[in-house]
Amino acid sequence: MKGAIMEQSIELFANKGFKETSIQDIMDVLNVTKGTFYYYYKSKEEVLMDIQYQYINRLLDSQEKIIHDEETSYQEKLHEIIFKLLNDIEKEGLRAKVFFREMRHLTNEHLNQIMEKRDQFKENIQLVVEEGIKKGEFRSDLPPNIVTFGILGMANWSYFWFKPEGPIPDVEVAKIFYKMLLEGIEKKE
Structure with missing residues (x-):
């Protein structure tokens, strides 16, 4: 039942928004009582925290x-x-949509916990960029932290517009992003 509560919450949070979704909305869809919800979760925010x-x-x-794959450049x-x-x-x-869009509804304590993990993800990308610079795989004249934010900006906002059922699959969008990142969009003569 805990999994069902989470899955239904994801769907409702993604479609209606976290703030606009009540615990009763979740229970109505599952056709169970609020007592069932409170057996598994203390609050709606706790569900959001689990999703995050x-x-x-x-x-x-x-x-x-x-x-950590040492075989790859x-x-x-x-x-x-x-x-x-x-x-x-x-x-x-929908889980991605909730992750990126609804995080703002977490209390400061919970938000700080998620931000630590997001910061770790960012730092890991920056480490790859820095190590790539040291190995001569990337340009050294661009600040690694700005390159990292650019990568995250491109990729993270795609939850808003990327349509998996659309004409360009994720693997092709990733190639386009990567090519833009490495080669830019300037026309080469």
């Missing part, structure tokens, strides 16, 4: 595997991380 934790922990686990690692972000948006759909 599961999403970011899964991303961090995937990212760590990519980073830093260029390949960066491409894989960008693809992973887009692929998760395709795979996770």
Whole structure:
């Protein structure tokens, strides 16, 4: 039942918004009492926190595997991380939407916990960029922290517009982002 509560909450939070969704809305869809909800969760925010934790922990686990693969170049690692972000948006759909959009409804204490994990994800990307610079795979004249924010900005906002059922699949969008990142959009003569 805990899983059902979470899945239904994800759907409602994504479609109606966290603030506009009541515990009663969740229970009505599941056709159970509020007592059932409170057996598993203390509050609606606790459900949101579970959604946040599961999403970011899964991303961090995937990212760590990519980073620690010693057989891959830093260029390949960066491409894989960008693809992973887009692929998760395709795979996770509504969960990704809730993760990115509804985080603002967490209390400061909970928000700080999630931000620590998001910061770790950002720092891991910056580490890949810095190591790629050291190995001569990336340009050294651009600040790694700004490059990192650019990567995250491109990939994270795609939850808003990327349509997995659309004409361009996630793997192609990741290639386009990666090519823009490495080569820019300036026309070469």
